[in-house]
Amino acid sequence: MRIAELARESGVSATSIKWYVSEGLLPPGERTGYNQTEYGEQHLARLRLIRSLVEVGGLSVAAAKNVLAAADDPAHPFGNTLGIAQASLPTVTHPPSAESVQRIADVARRQGWTFTEDGPGITAAATVLDRYHALGRDDLAATLPAYARAAEVVAEADLDTVTKNLDAGPATAAQTVVVGTVLGDALLAGLRRMAQANESVRRFGHVPGNPS
């Protein structure tokens, strides 16, 4: 198909399509003549995935590129679910403080988790604790044990999905992890807002902001 049809089918503008090609997120189409390029179904599928990561998952284009590169790497077959998932975390410019890393490590140990203290997950979590501290809001870290319990419930469901797709080949496994991780964060955020509203009604008798 031509770029105009690809744009119509995917819901992504021709300008954005060209930009994704130039940034390396989308493979180029096939040149079939002067000023004429053909795109196939694989371009459409890839664009739907990019659109999901960026528009619904809220990833920057740079973060989406990292995630797709990890998923595409033939040196990382199914096995590297974790590396792919973790490529979607925001990049940390300063390493977190040793105190915050230890605080997360304590919670993880109490959950009985196996982990290393320099992984992307613990680094991202410890960076949040450092920001709470910089904002004078160390009290917000009181949620940590509950969040860790919730993360374990989510991770068990995530690994159920990965396990069910073990036989579907590396491309499907990689897509499962990319989509499940990034859109899973967005799904969880939406459900968290619903649960907060419900919990507000339960405790205060009304949805805050709508005090009737």
Added chain:
Amino acid sequence: MRIAELARESGVSATSIKWYVSEGLLPPGERTGYNQTEYGEQHLARLRLIRSLVEVGGLSVAAAKNVLAAADDPAHPFGNTLGIAQASLPTVTHPPSAESVQRIADVARRQGWTFTEDGPGITAAATVLDRYHALGRDDLAATLPAYARAAEVVAEADLDTVTKNLDAGPATAAQTVVVGTVLGDALLAGLRRMAQANESVRRFGHVPGNPS
């Protein structure tokens, strides 16, 4: 303090500070002379908050502006925690399908939640289901009941924090919700990656991608 000192103290460049002022996220400093502007502690505190939302929380500047505007609105005192929290969700350009909304509503009803079917939380969650469908991955929605249980655990901890800060005045309550919601999503994402790694080791005997 001058803008150079404000930049040094906050870790935000002078160019970004000027941009945040022009975009309305940060109030302007006080003009004290020709080409000279003074900033105070309140500018520093606000910049730390903006930096947390954008760099650690992963919000776009437009989303951070919405969140801060909701928190600043005097017509929304403490009560509107929910509106503030929900302003941080990605903006949905197309309404989700009725099928996806009903699917989320079914799960919420099974959890016993009070909710309306047009709230931002259910809209965000249903949009994720629509993207799963567009990608041919309806199977990923099997995680929904577990995610809802996890969201409830998180929301109870969130409301504990709000309840503890009830007497601290509307500004603190608003900050609690802004910081707790946006950075809470980031904290949960980091812990989720740690829990996924642990669950992988438990099931497969190794961290995927490191098959030793």
